[in-house]
Amino acid sequence: MIPYGRHYIDEEDIAEVVKTLRSGWITQGPKPHEFEEALAQYCGASYAVVFSSGTAALHGAYYAAGLGRGDEFITTAMTFAATANAGLYLGARPVFADIEPDTGNIDSQAALNLITPKTRLISAVDYAGHPYDGKTLYEAASRDGLIVVEDACHALGAMHMADGRWERIGSCRYSHMAVFSTHPVKSITTGEGGAVLTNDKGFYKKLRMFSQHGITKTAADFQYPPDGPWYYEMQTLGYNYRMTDFQAALGLSQLLKLPNFIKRRREIAAFYDNAFRGNPHFDIPVERDYAKSAYHLYPIRLKNPKQKNLLFSRLKDQGIGLQCHYIPVTRHPFYRQMGIPPCPTAEDFYQRQVSIPIYPAMTEDDMKTVCRKLPEAFDDAK
Ligand SMILES: Cc1ncc(COP(=O)(O)O)c(C=O)c1O
Structure with missing residues (x-):
């Protein structure tokens, strides 16, 4: 079976995890902080805080932004439900902006048009690893005094152009905080895991406390005189959203491989582009001039959405796994029951979208098989 996505873990990664398991530190040791420093350095941000998942990291970022009851936040329906759910955890109301029909990213102007006095933040997703139009949205x-959170869960290793230079996503040039996931199909993995990057010390402190029960052990931040050397303070209601040391050890080892992972993903995307450009059945992904996608996904868009079901079953029979990203968040029963209206372009995108296999360990043979079998699957399809 050629799946639509798969992690890559080798003996070096395993050795690093085993070394950490033997070190005596399983959790709350030095590795999560080392991983934070390495992530911040790789992305070009001042601070990083690791979390137990991308969802927890989104929750932390929205909390740090001050999102709460009575607030609205603007986001996209073309994402995994967690992007919106994390705002609901804080009692805020999601407002969905429609998307660009080709990239699948939030339409910056549509998002800006939805701002009301109740809006506190905008959460924009780098869909499939392609950076959203951050300059327009962020500036x-x-x-307007809003906070922009970049759900960059797909986009570790992607780049955008800023003032004539390529910068890594996570540098927070066009967002106040950028959120990553290290779930297995993402750019790198720690099993489950996530991180928030920021250049703002205030956000950083809030993120750190939120992920550790709202507790600080930093004497300079204490609100009361310490009772003794054991002293720590819980200053806010936080969560246990920590990453373990053995997960962080895996993350550190994976991060060293990230440049090669992204290079390989981009090679596979270029191979598909060449094979499929101009074909009569579907459109290939676009890459804007300001963007270098991480190609977390290779999302094609069918010209005839009625062929989607058949395509899934025919390719499954041929040993090729497809996925659909995403069922718009507004389509889920939970969101429908809130009376939230659908976004027409996101609905149309959903009907047409299919993710075909792309992952670093894909072989030349796998790629050629997809390039042969995919067009064949349209034969006689109505
Ligand atoms: C766009 C997006 N946001 C958030 C998440 C949540 O990340 P995690 O699965 O690490 O909680 C995902 C994961 O699939 C995602 O794709």
Whole structure:
């Protein structure tokens, strides 16, 4: 079976995890902080805080932004439900902006048009690893005093152009905080895991406390004089969203491989682009001039959405796994029951979208098989 996505773990990764398991530190040791420093350095941000999942990291970022009851936040329906769910955890109401029909990213102008006095933040997803139009969104939203959170769960290793230079996603040039996931199909994995990057010390402190029960052990931050050397303070209601040391050890080892992972993903995407450009059945993904995608996914868009079901079953029979990203968040019963209206472009995108296999360990043979079998699956399809 050629799946739509798969992690890559080798003996070096395993050795690093085993070394950490033998070190005596399973959790709350030095590795999570080392991973934070390495992530911040790789992305070009001042601070990183690791979390137990991308969802927990989103929860932390929205909390740090001050999102709460009575607030609205603007986001996209073309994402995994967690992007919106994390705002509901804080009692805020999601408002969904429609998407660009080709990239699948939030339409920056549509998002800006939805701002009301109740809006506190905008959460924009780098769909499939392609950076959203951050410059337009961030500059206008910041002028309005809003916080922009970048759900970059697909986009570790992607780049965007800023002032004529390529910068890594996570540098937070066009967001106040960028959120990553290290779930297995993402750019790198720690099993489950996530991180928030920021250049703002205030956000950093809030993120750190939120992920550790709202507790600080930093004497300079204490609100009361310490009772003794054991002293720590719980200053806010937080969660246990920590990452373990053996997960962070895996993350550190994976991060060294990230440049090669992204290179390989981009090679596979270029191979598909060449094979499929101009074909009569579907459109291939676009890459804007300002973006270098991490190609977490290779999302094709069918010209005839009625062929989607048949395509899934025919390719499954041929040993090729497809996926659909995403069922718009507004389509889920939980969100429908809130009376939230659908976004027309996101609905149309959903009907047409299919993710075909892309992952670093894909072989030349796998790629050629997909390039042969995919067009064949449209034969006689109505
Ligand atoms: C866009 C997006 N946001 C958030 C998440 C949540 O990340 P995690 O699975 O690490 O909680 C995912 C994971 O699939 C995602 O794709």
